[in-house]
Structures are given as structure tokens and as C-alpha cells.
Amino acid sequence: MDRRPLPIGRGDNLLRDLSVHADNIRRYALRMGEVQGQGYIGQALGIADVLAVAYCHALKLRPSEPEWEGRDRFLLSHGHYGIAFYAALIEAGIIPEKELETYGCDGSRLPMSGMASYTPGMEISGGSLGQGLVIAVGMALGLRQKNNPAFVYNSMSDGELDEGSTWEAAMSAAHHGLSNLIALVDVNRQQADGTSVNILGFEPLHEKFAAFGWFVQRVDGNDLSAVLAAFDAAREHAEPRPRVIIFDTKMGKGVPFLEEREKNHFIRVDADEWQKAIAVLDAKGAVQ
Amino acid sequence: MNVNVSTGKPRLTTSAMIASIAEAGQRTKAAPFGHALCKVAEERADIVGMTADLSKYTDLHIFAQAHPERFFQMGMAEQLLMGAAGGMAKEGFVPFATTYAVFASRRAYDFIHQVIAEEHLDVKIACALPGLTTGYGPSHQATEDIAIMRGIPGMTIVDPCDAHEIEQIVPAIAAHKGPVYMRLLRGQVPLVLDEYDYVFELGKAKLIRDGRDVLIVSSGLMTMRALEVAKAMAGGDADVAVLHVPTIKPLDERTIVREASRGGRLVVVAENHTVVGGLGEAVAGALLRAGQAPKFRQVALPDAFLAAGALPTLHDRYGISTTAMVASLKAWLA
Numbered sequence: 001m002d003r004r005p006l007p008i009g010r011g012d013n014l015l016r017d018l019s020v021h022a023d024n025i026r027r028y029a030l031r032m033g034e035v036q037g038q039g040y041i042g043q044a045l046g047i048a049d050v051l052a053v054a055y056c057h058a059l060k061l062r063p064s065e066p067e068w069e070g071r072d073r074f075l076l077s078h079g080h081y082g083i084a085f086y087a088a089l090i091e092a093g094i095i096p097e098k099e100l101e102t103y104g105c106d107g108s109r110l111p112m113s114g115m116a117s118y119t120p121g122m123e124i125s126g127g128s129l130g131q132g133l134v135i136a137v138g139m140a141l142g143l144r145q146k147n148n149p150a151f152v153y154n155s156m157s158d159g160e161l162d163e164g165s166t167w168e169a170a171m172s173a174a175h176h177g178l179s180n181l182i183a184l185v186d187v188n189r190q191q192a193d194g195t196s197v198n199i200l201g202f203e204p205l206h207e208k209f210a211a212f213g214w215f216v217q218r219v220d221g222n223d224l225s226a227v228l229a230a231f232d233a234a235r236e237h238a239e240p241r242p243r244v245i246i247f248d249t250k251m252g253k254g255v256p257f258l259e260e261r262e263k264n265h266f267i268r269v270d271a272d273e274w275q276k277a278i279a280v281l282d283a284k285g286a287v288q
Numbered sequence: 289m290n291v292n293v294s295t296g297k298p299r300l301t302t303s304a305m306i307a308s309i310a311e312a313g314q315r316t317k318a319a320p321f322g323h324a325l326c327k328v329a330e331e332r333a334d335i336v337g338m339t340a341d342l343s344k345y346t347d348l349h350i351f352a353q354a355h356p357e358r359f360f361q362m363g364m365a366e367q368l369l370m371g372a373a374g375g376m377a378k379e380g381f382v383p384f385a386t387t388y389a390v391f392a393s394r395r396a397y398d399f400i401h402q403v404i405a406e407e408h409l410d411v412k413i414a415c416a417l418p419g420l421t422t423g424y425g426p427s428h429q430a431t432e433d434i435a436i437m438r439g440i441p442g443m444t445i446v447d448p449c450d451a452h453e454i455e456q457i458v459p460a461i462a463a464h465k466g467p468v469y470m471r472l473l474r475g476q477v478p479l480v481l482d483e484y485d486y487v488f489e490l491g492k493a494k495l496i497r498d499g500r501d502v503l504i505v506s507s508g509l510m511t512m513r514a515l516e517v518a519k520a521m522a523g524g525d526a527d528v529a530v531l532h533v534p535t536i537k538p539l540d541e542r543t544i545v546r547e548a549s550r551g552g553r554l555v556v557v558a559e560n561h562t563v564v565g566g567l568g569e570a571v572a573g574a575l576l577r578a579g580q581a582p583k584f585r586q587v588a589l590p591d592a593f594l595a596a597g598a599l600p601t602l603h604d605r606y607g608i609s610t611t612a613m614v615a616s617l618k619a620w621l622a
Contacts, residue, residue: 116407123378128402134368135403138375141360145336146379165399168365172372175363 014057018224021091022052023281026254028087030281032103032110034274039104039112042251042267043157044084045258046188049222050247051088054153054184058231063093066121070150073139075124077132077156078186079113085155086110086119094121130163132156133183137169140181140242151235155184159191161202167212173242174213182234183214183244186221188251192265209244221247255280300598308475309421309509309599316476317451321414322350324458325384329355335462336376338362339386340369346386346416347474366396373411374403382410382462389415389430389471393437404467405440411468412461418447418471418508419560420589420606425596431589435565437469438537444468444490445537447508447560447567451477453534456488464490471508480512486532493540495547499529502617503547506558507533507567510587514558516610517617525614526621529553536567541574549580554620558587560608585620587613 029044054074055061062068076085086103089095095109102108109119113127124135136154143150160166173181187205189196196202209216215237219226227247234243252258252267255277261267269277292299310316329335329351341364343349352359360376362369366387373385385392392400392415404411415433422428437445444466448454454477461468484496496511497518504514511532518528531547533540548555548571555575557568568586575581589606603609607616 125402125406128398130367131371131399131403134371134399135375135378137368138372138377139379140375141372142376142379142381145358145376145381148379165365165367165371168363168368169371172362172365172368 015224015228018052018056018228020285021056022048022224023254023285024091025051025084025087027278027281028090028097028100029083030274030277032083032086032100033269035101036104036112037271038266038269039083040080040266041083041269042190042258042263043081043186043188044087045253045255046249046251047081047084047186047221047247048087048254049224049227050184050186050249051084052091053224053227053231055088055092057228058235059153060150061092061094066094069148072150073123073152075126075132075136075152075154076114076122077124077126077154077160078129079115079125079127081155081157082110082112082114085114085122089119089121095119129157129160130165132160133166133169133173136181136183137172137176137178140173140178141176143180144178149180151180151182153182153184156186158185158187158189158196158202159199161185161205162200170209170212170214177240178242179237179240181242183242185244185246186249187246188249190251190263190265195263205246209246213241215239215241215243216246217244218246218248221249222253254284300601308477309473310476310478315479317479318476319347319350319474320451320454320477321458321472321474322347324455325351326354328459328462329358332382332462334380334382336360336381336383337386338369338373338376338383340364340366340391342387342416345388345474346414346472348384348386351384366391367399370396370399370411370413371403374399374407374409377404377409377411378407382412384412384414386414386416386472388428389418389433390428392469393430393433397436400467401440405443408442408466410465412470413468414470414472416472416474420594420602420608421473421509421560421599423597423599423602426593429594431562431594432564433471434536434561434567438565438570442466443537444535446490446535447471448473448534449508449511449532450480452479452482452486453488457534460488460490473509478512480515488534491535491538491540493531493533493535493543496530496532499527499553500551501526501553501621502528502556503531503553504528504556504558505531505533505544505548505567505571507536508560510558510560510608513608513610513613517613520610520614521617525618528617533567536570539570539574541578544571544574545578545580548575548582549578553582554585555582556585556587556617556620558608558613561588562591563588564591585616587616
């Protein structure tokens, strides 16, 4: 089965199952963070719901055949989100769970910043921020040229909105009417030097993308039903325009003591807190 | 003709966008890159053309007219051009992406480095106005493009001499797997090497003519100059050999070292590029690594921001015109 690779539920159960997938992604990310004693765990917890919907519902993919020609392409422009992305790949069955123990270690297929040649299912070498969307434009043009109906998803951070190339791509995608391109922007309002709004203001973001000619949705990125509806609407939208979903997310989501922690590009996590965080998720799962 | 009113002499003008390096009376061929690409594209459906608002000034408009469905106008956005060319290559196409050498090498460098080269993607970057081929000043003079591109692992760099070579290089780099940076001569491009029965081979330096006193190692349009220098000095000044090195990376070190260490000749590396990081330093490094230290000189542009003006004036001033080279060689041989 090409879409929905995992045995998840239908109808009423879909949201509940996606919630389980999202928390599994959080657990895997926390375990990887523990391996290195650090990592972009705040971002990973924040975007886990989006990745769960992407990898356990929206994307067409074959877990055993990551380079299948018919797959939807998912570009990780913000390479430092590798920790979250690998967790999603594990949850989708593309890489084995055991491999998370190698995260960031010598010889691992899971380097701290995502690179195409290292990891199955990793489409690009991101990390030089602002490059994913221009690559996505080229891939979307290429797919259209060969009549391949796959979508290109470009996952990016709000910090990447600072880069001029992002807006070159935004203008180009609309100019070429790339309806097979879906940009996913994680607005967690945190950049390396502080709060995004104080670094380089990008609001009003909905209006900006709309003015560039995109079909825009802005949703709470930690509200699974909203995320699910936005993905479905982005795919099904009829107009020949590129699509963007702006996700307002909360760093550390799902682990209250990390949600409340002072916000930084790197959230501080003490050595004993990785397991504590996993225990919080386990307790939540037990209640469900 | 544009004439200076006060002197009555032809006025030398700053030809920029319409630049042709051909001299009056020289045999030329029109838009060899565009026509060669069309020819390859007729045989290969995976070839596409992309540009950043410079199709007319890179001869890609010939391809755009012949294959409009395979031509992608990306606008004046070089980062997008290179990133999207990478994306297109990831989907199985072989893009020829064109702009000016300054914009590819300086503005889009990280996109070439990370998107294209790091994944060894099949993108051919063809750039007009390489080195000093416009009088517009530093904004358009790509005097350091080779130095910049040489730093990228796995990047193949070619610097063709004339139309005859461009016609052969285009199918060769289309067949080559991996990223290529090509210095492009456009418009009415001189025809020189056909007289020497020259055949281009990717990665190979070729001895175009032999000589006892001097070996000029050159690439691009400087090989044309070197051959003119050799003719000019043949009357008794010096017997000049010319080794043409159209592939700057990977460098044919074996042939270069063999020729440079033969017969105790003065070795002169001639390049349309700054003295920093181009063919001259590449050859010097190869010779030293091989334990060879012939008498060595460089004909190259100075490490400076160059002036604006008419191209012949600038080539004279910076020592890469035939006249200036003959003077340099005579001084070195004296």
C-alpha cells in the first residue's frame, strides 16, 4: 500500500492513532537526544505532530523502497531537525528503531544535520538554510515535466524566512503554477540569536505568502485535527498554485516541564531528564 | 563605426552585454554553445536549459527557440537557478544552467556547493563573461571564477578556446556524470583550433604546436593568444610551443609535467584569470609535487579590482593581449 504505510485506524480512530504516532516520534527523538546528551529536542517535540500526519497519513511512500519513483518527496530544508526527521523515518518503518542508538556517532547513517547521502529517505542535504525551497521548485518542475503526479513537500523553519532565496523560490513557484509543491513552515518563533520577531520580523506571514500567489493555511501545529485537515486541503486544493501550511508550534510540546523551560535554540535538558520526559509520554499513553 | 570627433579615429567602446572577443577580420562562428546544445538535445530527451534572465546573453536562446518545452526561465535569481537546477537533476534531467560567471561563482556559490556538488548532481553550469571579457568593471568581470570553482570537490572545470572546441565540449560534458563549470564564449566566437586538427578530450591537455625555447601552457581564449604569440615570435625571436589545457579540473598533470620538464624551456602559464588560484598556481603545484622546477612565469590578471573600459585597452594594460605577451616573453628571454 503506497499511502498510509502503517496499520493505523480509520475514521474516529485516525486522530487517536496519529496521536500515538506523534508520541512515538517524540520518544524516539528523546532517545536520540539522550545518546548525544544534547540536540534540537525542543524543535523535535514541537514538530512531531506535523511529522506524524506527514509520514503516517499524507505521504505516498514505500518504506522498503525509499527511492520509489512514485513517492512523494519530503525535503528537510532545516537539516538540524534531523533528530525529529529520523524519528519519523523510524515510525514510518524506513529505518530500524535500533539505529537511533547511533545518532550523531561516527559512522552513523543518522548525522546531526541531515544529508542525502547518509540516510535512506533523506531527499536533500539541508542545513545551509534557505535551500530547500529552491530545490523543491526544481523538483516540482521536474516532476511536472515527466508527468509524475507526486507532491514535493519542503519542510522548513521560520528562521529560513530570513533568507532571500526562500522568497526567490516563493515567487518562482507561483510564477510556474507549481500545484505539486507544498511548503511546511514550522513557526516556533525561536532562532539562534533569540525570538524570531526580534531577529527579522516576517509577519504577517499568511498575507505575505498570499501576496506571493500561494494557497495559504495557518494552523496550530500541535492540534492534530487541524494539521490533518490542512494536509488534506493542501493536497486537494484545485487551483494551480503552490501551497503552504504555516504551523504555529510549541517547542517542547508533549513534555510539560520542557514546554515551560526558558526558550532557546537549544533547550537545556539535564542528563536525567531524557528518561523523565519519556516517562511523561508513557504515562500519557497509559491513560489513553 | 563610432568615431572620435576630435581625432577622427575609431573610438574604442565598452562593449559589455553584446561582447564578442573576436577581432576584426577573424573567422568566427555564431552562438556555438546554443547550436551544440540543440544538437545534443535532439538525441537526448533528458537535456533541459535553465537561465537567470540571460538566455540571450549566453546563447541559450537558440535552445529555447528549438525546445521551448525544455527551457525554464528562472528569472534574475541565481540562487534559485542553481538550487532548482539541482532539483531538476534529482528528478533525472541534465540541466544546462546559464548566467554570467560573476553571478554563478560569487552570488550562487553556496547553492552550487551544497545543492549541486555535495550530491555530485548532473548539472552543467555554463557561464558567459569569464575572466576579463567585458569592460563593465568588477561587477561583471569574473576574474576569480576558476579559483572559486576549483575549491569545490568533484567539480569539473572547462575553459574552451574557441567555437570549434565549444562544439565538442558540449556533448562531452553532457555525457560526463557530475557537475561541470564551463566558461562560455558567446556571440560571434573565434574559430582557431580547427586549423590545427584539434580534438577535445575531457581531462586531457593537448600540445597544439611544439617549439624549442618556450612552452606556453594556456586555457580558454589565452590559447588563441598563445598561438598568435608563437606566430609573431617565429621570425627568430623564439620557438614557442603551446600546450592547451581546456580542462582545468581535473588537471592533466601528467602531460603538463612531461612537457614542462622537456628541453629546459621557459614555462609560461597564460590564463584569462587572476594570478590567484587559477591554472598558473595549479600548474606550479603540479610541477613542484613532481620535483620539477623549470624557469616559470605567469601571464595572468593582477590580484586587483580591474578598470572599466574598452576590452582591447584592458587586455593590453593587464598583459593578456598578444602584443603585451610578446613583450613579456622577450623580456623574460633576454
